[in-house]
Amino acid sequence: MAVTAWTAETAVKGATQQKVVAKELTRTQIVQYAGASGDFNPLHTDEVFAQKIAGYPSVFAHGMLSMGTTGTLVTDAFGDGNVTSYGVRFRSQVWPGDTLTATLTITDVERKTDATHVSATVETVNQKGEVVVSGTATAALPH
Amino acid sequence: MTAEKFPVEASLIRLFAQAIGDTNPVYYEETAGDTATGHVIAPPTFLTAASHWDPDYPLRWKPGQPWNGSGATDGTKPAGSGSGTSLHAEQHFTFHRTVKPGDVLTPTPGEGKTWTREGRRGGTMTFRENVTEWRDENGELVVTARGVGVTTGQVIKQEG
Numbered sequence: 001m002a003v004t005a006w007t008a009e010t011a012v013k014g015a016t017q018q019k020v021v022a023k024e025l026t027r028t029q030i031v032q033y034a035g036a037s038g039d040f041n042p043l044h045t046d047e048v049f050a051q052k053i054a055g056y057p058s059v060f061a062h063g064m065l066s067m068g069t070t071g072t073l074v075t076d077a078f079g080d081g082n083v084t085s086y087g088v089r090f091r092s093q094v095w096p097g098d099t100l101t102a103t104l105t106i107t108d109v110e111r112k113t114d115a116t117h118v119s120a121t122v123e124t125v126n127q128k129g130e131v132v133v134s135g136t137a138t139a140a141l142p143h
Numbered sequence: 144m145t146a147e148k149f150p151v152e153a154s155l156i157r158l159f160a161q162a163i164g165d166t167n168p169v170y171y172e173e174t175a176g177d178t179a180t181g182h183v184i185a186p187p188t189f190l191t192a193a194s195h196w197d198p199d200y201p202l203r204w205k206p207g208q209p210w211n212g213s214g215a216t217d218g219t220k221p222a223g224s225g226s227g228t229s230l231h232a233e234q235h236f237t238f239h240r241t242v243k244p245g246d247v248l249t250p251t252p253g254e255g256k257t258w259t260r261e262g263r264r265g266g267t268m269t270f271r272e273n274v275t276e277w278r279d280e281n282g283e284l285v286v287t288a289r290g291v292g293v294t295t296g297q298v299i300k301q302e303g
Contacts, residue, residue, distance in 0.1 A: 049218040065163065069164055084237070085236060087289070
């Protein structure tokens with residue numbers, strides 16, 4: 001699903017965009033995120049540690065990887081450099097093999113002289129429909 | 144995050160964008176010139192990577208210091224997590240302007256609250272908030288980051 005960026009004209013209350021932000025997430029993708037972000041917590045990258053020491057079925061993704069991939073929908077939909085805030089709660093763990101679908105829905109639009117200010121909710125679910133990340137994002141869309 | 148300074152560079156933005164699966168041309172030097180901004184910018188969650196500039200960041204191996212993970216043994220339970228797990232509960236960013244290569248950002252850690260809550264899957268959960276203001280070389284506020292960490296009372300129970 002390609003995401004088309006909203007403009008000051010097309011951004012209306014209730015408008016929604018959706019994107020598959022991770023397809024059957026692999027352990028190597030999690031390792032790549034560890035390298036880029038600098039977070040080498042063994043919970044995320046070390047299967048032996050995650051199972052035998054931490055007591056989990058396997059490694060699981062960094063919360064910030066879920067937020068980062070979800071953020072690709074936010075920036076695709078709002079356009080380059082327009083995001084003014086982005087915040088989430090981490091609701092459930094993301095496991096290797098998970099497919100994540102993010103949905104962004106506009107809740108408020110305020111047309112001001114400098115820009116059109118847009119507020120939205122964002123929610124990402126896994127392949128079972130469980131919410132893994134939920135939050136809000138705002139943007140200032142240029143006229 | 145207690146990096147003294149975070150010099151923002153296009154190559155780290157590239158690595159970060161690749162790691163979140165973002166092919167947006169604005170994150171890559173060779174294509175950013177043709178985008179609306181005309182230059183590389185950082186993705187919203189990029190300040191996470193400031194950990195690379197934090198000499199005391201606890202989640203990175205450092206020579207000569209004990210490090211956790213499986214090797215000759217299975218690893219050890221981190222001291223602070225008790226019988227549970229320390230995890231990220233919330234993260235919020237407010238952008239006063241867009242971060243771009245060439246920025247040298249300096250963090251000012253602020254006050255954060257601490258609270259507890261009973262969780263269905265994680266037992267007694269202790270939350271710790273931290274607020275960091277990131278300013279540029281001119282002292283202008285660029286990003287306000289608010290993170291909440293949680294230490295669960297037990298290993299988080301899996302559903303299904």
